[in-house]
Amino acid sequence: xxxxxxxxxxxxxxxxxxxxxxxxxxxxxxxxxxxxxxxxxxxxxxxxxxxxxxxxxxxxxxxxxxxxxxxxxxxxxxxxxxxxxxxxxxxxxxxxxxxxxxxxxxxxxxxxxxxxxxxxxxxxxxxxxxxxxxxxxxxxxxxxxxxxxxxxxxxxxx
Numbered sequence: 001x002x003x004x005x006x007x008x009x010x011x012x013x014x015x016x017x018x019x020x021x022x023x024x025x026x027x028x029x030x031x032x033x034x035x036x037x038x039x040x041x042x043x044x045x046x047x048x049x050x051x052x053x054x055x056x057x058x059x060x061x062x063x064x065x066x067x068x069x070x071x072x073x074x075x076x077x078x079x080x081x082x083x084x085x086x087x088x089x090x091x092x093x094x095x096x097x098x099x100x101x102x103x104x105x106x107x108x109x110x111x112x113x114x115x116x117x118x119x120x121x122x123x124x125x126x127x128x129x130x131x132x133x134x135x136x137x138x139x140x141x142x143x144x145x146x147x148x149x150x151x152x153x154x155x156x157x158x
Contacts, residue, residue, distance in 0.1 A: 030062040063094045105134040114146035121153040128153045
């Protein structure tokens with residue numbers, strides 16, 4: 001499973017300046033589900049990411065569910081974009097609704113000024129186009145700060 005590999009292969013930060021520049025400082029993992037029950041596919045990897053100190057330092061999971069959420073899951077707060085957020089029994093938080101992709105890309109770029117950022121997208125064609133547009137617009141807005149974003153995409157149809 002891809003997320004299991006990510007959790008297992010996050011490198012230890014080193015003091016070697018040649019290698020240190022290549023290590024990711026932060027990974028935002030944005031995952032969108034139509035049905036909250038599909039989250040069960042990611043739970044083992046998410047739990048490993050939460051318990052691994054290196055992963056917890058680097059990986060920021062941003063999970064969204066677009067479908068209905070059962071009453072057993074309590075809405076406890078809002079995410080940074082004002083979306084209602086549900087806390088699951090295992091402590092994992094999931095935002096409700098579609099992710100505000102343009103605002104998210106801009107927010108992430110703002111958190112890491114003077115950085116080179118990679119955006120990797122695997123989504124349906126329409127969502128990929130929205131992410132690509134968001135990256136392009138954000139690049140134009142933050143270029144003067146020394147921040148640049150590069151995008152790689154893989155489209156699938158549903």
